Amino acid sequence: MSNFSTGPERDVREAIIAACLEMNRVGINQGTSGNISVRWNDGILITPTSMPYKEMKPEDIVWMGFDGSVAGNRTPSSEWRFHLDIMRTKSDVGAIVHAHPYACTTLSIMGKGIPPLHYMIAITGGxxxxxxxxxxxxxxxxxxxxxxxxxxxxxxxxxxxxxxxTGRTLDRAMWMAVEIETLAKQYLACLPFGEPPLLSVEEIENVISRMNGYGHAG
Incomplete structure (x- = not known):
């Protein structure tokens, strides 16, 4: 395992811990149910399993190689498989945030995704x-x-x-998580009145095109 007492790797490890604490602070997660990873060298840095965020130190963050090798003092999150597989498959992804936010989870229990009820759905790239x-x-x-x-x-x-x-950076992935939960809340708020009117695929494609021009989409 690399020496990360100082330098960029330690900064990333500290940023992961700060993001975990931020997830709970802003209300998109609770307890230790969420997990975060960041692309690093030929693998990922990922949160350990079942460890309170307030107790995490940089050395507790686990490095996992794309070949499945592990380096660290802790066991990686139980969700390491999808973290690794997403990073392997999607080369544009630099960070992943997984959480159990209230509105997103409620919709998922009903087997519902989030339809194009608001133009901000375009930030997902679709x-x-x-x-x-x-x-x-x-x-x-x-x-x-x-x-x-x-x-x-x-x-x-x-x-x-x-x-x-997901996002190119950890900040971007965190922003994405908060925005998706906001969209989920809006959808849940509409449902007591029936399914909301939706934007068309063409309208969302126009938004994506404009967002790409400003560097916002995807």
Whole structure:
């Protein structure tokens, strides 16, 4: 394992811990149910399993190679499979945030994704946020389902589970997670009145085109 007492790797480890604390502070996660990874060298730096965020130190963050090798003092998050598989498959992803926010999780329990009720859905790179079918946490099946739901998208819901948000950077992935939860809240607020009117695929494609010009989409 590399020496990270100082330098860029330690900075990334500290940023992961800060992001975990921020997830709970802003209300998109609770306890230690969420996990975060950042692309690093030929693998990822990922949060350890079942460790209170307030107790985490930089040395507790685990490095996992794309070949499955592990370096660190802790056991990686039980969701390491989909973190690794997403990073392997989507070269533009530099960070992943997985959490159990209230609105996203509620929709996922109902098997619902998020439709294009608001133009901000375009930040995902498409016209909706899909909900992956349920699979047991930590399994290859869950990873496969997540990858399918993330095809052409920067975020997805996981049936009866939670959500995944990705980004080029950790800050971007965190921003994505908060925005997706906001969209989920808006959708839930509409449902007592019936399904909301939706924007068309063409309208969302126009938004994506404009966002790409400003560097906002995907």
């Amino acid at each position: 016209h909706d946020v899909r909900c992956a079918p349920y699979a047991t946490f930590g399994t290859d099946e869950l990873s496969r389902n997540a990858l399918a739901a993330l095809s052409g998208r920067a975020a997805c819901l996981l049936g009866h589970h939670g959500m995944i948000a």
